[in-house]
Amino acid sequence: MNNLTWKVLESNYIHKGSWATLRTDKCEMPDGRIVPAYYVLEYPNxxxxxxxxxxxxxxxxxxxxxxxxxxxxxxxxxxxxxxxxxxxxxxxxxxxxxxxxxxxxxxxxxxxxxxxxxxxxxxxxxxxxxxxxxxxxxxxxxxxxxxxxxxxxxxxxxxxxxxxxxxxxxxxxxxxxxxxxxx
CATH class of the missing domain: 3.90.79.10 (Nucleoside Triphosphate Pyrophosphohydrolase)
Known part of the structure; x- marks a missing residue:
């Protein structure tokens, strides 16, 4: 099976709150392409x-x-x-x-x-x-x-x-x- 996992190169937080946090990740895909800003919402489980x-x-x-x-x-x-x-x-x-x-x-x-x-x-x-x-x-x-x-x-x-x-x-x-x- 191919590795589909992206490598996180850098993370920057835009907002940190008790219920929701927003960050952007700069990622490298397995084939080397760069994703400059992938938005991630962090919530508690x-x-x-x-x-x-x-x-x-x-x-x-x-x-x-x-x-x-x-x-x-x-x-x-x-x-x-x-x-x-x-x-x-x-x-x-x-x-x-x-x-x-x-x-x-x-x-x-x-x-x-x-x-x-x-x-x-x-x-x-x-x-x-x-x-x-x-x-x-x-x-x-x-x-x-x-x-x-x-x-x-x-x-x-x-x-x-x-x-x-x-x-x-x-x-x-x-x-x-x-x-x-x-x-």
Missing amino acids: WVNAVAVTEDNKILMVTQYRHAAEIISLEIPGGVIDGDEAPEAAMRRELLEETGYRFDNIEYLATIYANPSTANNKTFCYLATGGVKVQEQSLDEHEELIVHEYTISEVKQFLAENKIAQSLHCTALFYALMKLGEIG
Whole structure:
């Protein structure tokens, strides 16, 4: 197999922020051609989970997403804090966003939102046996409404394109395959 990896010759930061950083990389392609300014968005890594309660309902949340100007139906998830382990971040996010604790959390996949321009990844999980143990504990600018849906309702949402967040659709498809709900 041919080596397709580019060699980074130089990186320059245009903006550094807590949620997003923008840099340009000067790169050399394997055949020696130079890419003078390739723009890369640096984001923290994320986690998400298909969260199934002890009575076999899938927890989903709705929230406003300003960049797209939509009310979005999503699965729970969020940013990994610092050097936090992905599974620990997922357990924290589930508790904060839904108030549910999950004893069983199974890794499903690692996916990339847009590997052509962004460097972060999302760790996807299937959480089962969820029990409500507290009220939500949301971040300052978070407003989430928690919903419980049957598996067949969630499958219908996917079929009708009612879940706009592509990373969440991907996690749902992996989880539904794992649960034997789609083949």
